[in-house]
Amino acid sequence: MEVFFYTRLVHWFQETPNGMYQYFIKVVPTICTNIRGYKIQSNQFSVTEHYKSPEIGRRSLPGVFFFYDLSPIKVTFTETHASFLHFMTNVCAIVGGIFTVAGIVDSFIYHGHKALRKKMEIGKLG
Structure with missing residues (x-):
């Protein structure tokens, strides 16, 4: 198994001389185990520049x-x-959620239509 590491090369030029660069590097040891039990010991890191x-x-x-x-x-x-x-x-939870949302939408449509029809009847009577 081949493991490839990505490195980034950065170039920049500083116009002002005599500056102070500070790099804060945090390193966390990490073990990755795949489904077959193969282990890779590595490190995660983050860098903050100041x-x-x-x-x-x-x-x-x-x-x-x-x-x-x-x-x-x-x-x-x-x-x-x-x-x-x-x-x-998970499948049952998704299907149940779909039915619940569909019921809420159906209820809004039914009660909204019922209220509109009632308003229209009141308008015709008056």
Whole structure:
């Protein structure tokens, strides 16, 4: 089994010299288990970038700084199949929801039509 990792290469140019770049990197260990029991140990990560420009009259430390936050909690994804009973329960819930909404719409139409007919009869009598 081949596993491909996607990496993104970014280029940019900073017009103002002597700025401070800060990267806050959060890493979460992750295990993915497929339906056949094959495990892939990997990491999820997120990066937040912060740029601080130099202030006039104040000293600032130019550079690039990396701050790592390694999570002590491991995330586990496990692929499973839903049982046939679970599938049938979902189908019954969907069908029941359709009947309920259809009943509400039918009730609105029936009572609206009844009220309109009553108004028209009152208008004809007067």
